[in-house]
Amino acid sequence: xxxxxxxxxxxxxxxxxxxxxxxxxxxxxxxxxxxxxxxxxxxxxxxxxxxxxxxxxxxxxxxxxxxxxxxxxxxxxxxxxxxxxxxxxxxxxxxxxxxxxxxxxxxxxxxxxxxxxxxxxxxxxxxxxxxxxxxxxxx
Numbered sequence: 001x002x003x004x005x006x007x008x009x010x011x012x013x014x015x016x017x018x019x020x021x022x023x024x025x026x027x028x029x030x031x032x033x034x035x036x037x038x039x040x041x042x043x044x045x046x047x048x049x050x051x052x053x054x055x056x057x058x059x060x061x062x063x064x065x066x067x068x069x070x071x072x073x074x075x076x077x078x079x080x081x082x083x084x085x086x087x088x089x090x091x092x093x094x095x096x097x098x099x100x101x102x103x104x105x106x107x108x109x110x111x112x113x114x115x116x117x118x119x120x121x122x123x124x125x126x127x128x129x130x131x132x133x134x135x136x137x138x139x
Contacts, residue, residue: 004136004138005137006135006137007135008129008133008134008135008136009041009133009134010132010133012132015041015044015045015048015134015136016044018136019044019046019051019052020048020049020051020052021048021052022049022052023048023049023050023051023053024052026104028102028103028104029102029104030104030121031099031105031107031117031118031119032105032120032121032122032123032124033107033110033120033122033123034046034110034124035123035124036127037126037127037128040126041126041134042109042126043059043060043061045124046059046078046106053073053104054072054073055070055071055072055073057070061108062078062108063080063082063083064083066079066084067093074104075103075104076104076106077098077106078106079095079107079108080109081107081108081109081110081112081113082108087113087115090113090116095116099117099118123138123139124136124138125138
């Protein structure tokens, strides 16, 4: 895991490549928490993860849809807590069934509702380090 600690990427392409490399660690049922400010590279990283899992189509942030599903090498469910912090609403959407599935779950803004996510396998922190530079740290 050391190779994913304190990584500095200098472009979106490098951030995606790191995501592609990270995808090799993932297995069905893994839950990944992605934490960082707006435009810190979370969705860009997820694009790389999906590319590494042989997904050939467009990947978009679920900021407004809340949940996106992708059928790649494994099913990936991409969730975004940014616009909806109401736990009751997430429970109504079947969140507990989702996180208890054998899909890979990737949650952006996971720090906004930490009590909702059980058993996080990987926690990634994203920080701006300059105009195009991002620091990515696996905790």
